[in-house]
Amino acid sequence: MSASVLPEPGTATPPVPGDQPASPAPLPAAVPGGDRPVEAGAAFEPVVIGFTCNWCSYRAADLAGTSRMKYPPNIRLIRLMCSGRLDPTFVLKAFAEGADGVMISGCHPGDCHYVDQNYKTMRRYQLLQRTLEQFGIEPGRLRLTWASAGEGAIFAHEVTTFVEQVRALGPLDWPSAPALTDGDAGCAAMLDPGVTA
Numbered sequence: 001m002s003a004s005v006l007p008e009p010g011t012a013t014p015p016v017p018g019d020q021p022a023s024p025a026p027l028p029a030a031v032p033g034g035d036r037p038v039e040a041g042a043a044f045e046p047v048v049i050g051f052t053c054n055w056c057s058y059r060a061a062d063l064a065g066t067s068r069m070k071y072p073p074n075i076r077l078i079r080l081m082c083s084g085r086l087d088p089t090f091v092l093k094a095f096a097e098g099a100d101g102v103m104i105s106g107c108h109p110g111d112c113h114y115v116d117q118n119y120k121t122m123r124r125y126q127l128l129q130r131t132l133e134q135f136g137i138e139p140g141r142l143r144l145t146w147a148s149a150g151e152g153a154i155f156a157h158e159v160t161t162f163v164e165q166v167r168a169l170g171p172l173d174w175p176s177a178p179a180l181t182d183g184d185a186g187c188a189a190m191l192d193p194g195v196t197a
């Protein structure tokens, strides 16, 4: 899986001349849940995972950042070469490991750099919504959006509205789902391989 993680908005530090280039950030093994509020009565801050396409939506996120457009820091971006690279198990694993919401974002239909892979993403999205519902997870915790490289404002808007939507749904707290404790194997067993191929 070719992926990298963007720093959270506002946390990037400028490079220091003479510094060695940093090695690529590893894909997190688990969604960090340590930043959830621990004090009684503290506001709920949802953890949202965003799977973005390298050619469009990841660049839209970059544009939003460099243009100083504001969007909630609740989202952790994971870059894929194409939204069609998204295996449904990635989404289930994110929920199983503590995410409250997952956003999938890619090139507009017809603009995919790999011809028609984002049409497969649409079908997987529909499959995932049905699967999540069967597990008692609100379909509103999953969103599919399109954003071209020049649509930083659209990307920021989608993130903002989605984070608010997940915040309204409340914490998911689904890490103890028994079928998911086996990690990828457990997730894969729940899905029809003929549909995910």
Ligand code: FES
Pocket (backbone or CB within 6 Å): 053, 054, 055, 056, 081, 082, 083, 084, 106, 107, 111, 112, 113, 114, 117, 118
């Ligand atoms: S290259 Fe962006 S969705 Fe396929």
